[in-house]
Amino acid sequence: MPKATVISLVNMKGGVGKTTVAVNLAAYLVREHGKRVLLIDLDPQSNTSLSLMPEAAWAAWARDHGTMADVFEVDAKRKRDHPVKLAECIVPNVVAGLDGLDLLPSHLQLTFLDLDLAARPARERILARKLAKVLDDYDIILCDCPPNLQTATQNALYASNWFLVPMQPDFLSSIGLGLLLDRLAYLKTELEFKIRCLGVVFSRVRRHVTFHQETMDRLPGEKAFKKLHFFPTVIPENISLSEAPMSGRPIALYAATAPGAEAFSALTREVVARLAGD
Ligand SMILES: Nc1ncnc2c1ncn2[C@@H]1O[C@H](COP(=O)(O)OP(=O)(O)OP(=O)(O)O)[C@@H](O)[C@H]1O
Ligand SMILES: [Mg+2]
Numbered sequence: 712m713p714k715a716t717v718i719s720l721v722n723m724k725g726g727v728g729k730t731t732v733a734v735n736l737a738a739y740l741v742r743e744h745g746k747r748v749l750l751i752d753l754d755p756q757s758n759t760s761l762s763l764m765p766e767a768a769w770a771a772w773a774r775d776h777g778t779m780a781d782v783f784e785v786d787a788k789r790k791r792d793h794p795v796k797l798a799e800c801i802v803p804n805v806v807a808g809l810d811g812l813d814l815l816p817s818h819l820q821l822t823f824l825d826l827d828l829a830a831r832p833a834r835e836r837i838l839a840r841k842l843a844k845v846l847d848d849y850d851i852i853l854c855d856c857p858p859n860l861q862t863a864t865q866n867a868l869y870a871s872n873w874f875l876v877p878m879q880p881d882f883l884s885s886i887g888l889g890l891l892l893d894r895l896a897y898l899k900t901e902l903e904f905k906i907r908c909l910g911v912v913f914s915r916v917r918r919h920v921t922f923h924q925e926t927m928d929r930l931p932g933e934k935a936f937k938k939l940h941f942f943p944t945v946i947p948e949n950i951s952l953s954e955a956p957m958s959g960r961p962i963a964l965y966a967a968t969a970p971g972a973e974a975f976s977a978l979t980r981e982v983v984a985r986l987a988g989d
Pocket of ligand 2: 729730754758856857
């Protein structure tokens with residue numbers, strides 16, 4: 712079996728839809744394409760984890776099995792009597808009715824990751840090293856990153872073949888896209904990442920907002936972004952997408968006919984086609 716393709720969802724801007732794209736792309740990869748998918752939550756906010764698990768179940772899993780905080784061995788007090796293996800922290804088939812979607816949950820302790828790992832050599836390579844042992848178990852691994860390019864995100868990028876950028880089509884976000892690509896190019900050189908850009912996904916798009924459409928028309932033609940792939944399918948602002956996490960289910964199971972669901976189904980087809988054409 713081929714090794715998993717690893718994709719990081721990144722944007723320094725917060726609240727642009729990284730987690731929503733990670734969760735729902737993962738779900739459609741499993742549901743409509745029969746992929747075996749691992750979703751890794753690298754954000755201390757733990758939004759991906761809590762979108763798919765009730766809080767009590769997540770807390771129990773963190774206590775009994777472990778989370779990304781244990782994978783990174785961040786807090787000495789949390790250290791177990793034996794080193795925790797990454798595979799032990801994975802919640803198999805995290806959503807009932809969606810076999811094939813596994814989750815590696817996050818923990819609030821990751822807030823202190825940068826401080827805790829400051830003196831650790833090759834600290835940006837920990838995830839890649841530990842992930843190697845489960846690469847054969849999955850077709851695709853998605854890393855949901857926090858809104859920064861610090862240690863957690865650097866670990867995701869180093870372990871990844873691709874990065875995917877969810878962004879809102881507004882003025883400040885389009886400035887942010889340039890800064891993000893600039894910083895990623897710098898990290899790629901300095902830390903010897905072998906990563907490529909899978910593309911930009913416009914998310915939280917409001918059709919009646921004129922500047923959203925203007926931004927989506929303008930950006931692909933700009934010199935700095937000419938080589939970037941912009942996915943033709945965009946994710947609309949859709950209330951069902953923000954309600955679904957309350958039910959602990961992706962939109963595919965929560966509201967399969969909502970506009971947001973149809974968009975994610977189409978986006979997933981485009982992602983699969985782009986990966987197949989590589
Ligand atoms: N397409 C959408 N339609 C409606 N609500 C959305 C959509 N995308 C995201 N949201 C909501 O907007 C908020 C931010 O989205 P999300 O958590 O996916 O962004 P993020 O980029 O992961 O944020 P952060 O940077 O904090 O991790 C959430 O409450 C989410 O439910
Ligand atoms: Mg998020």
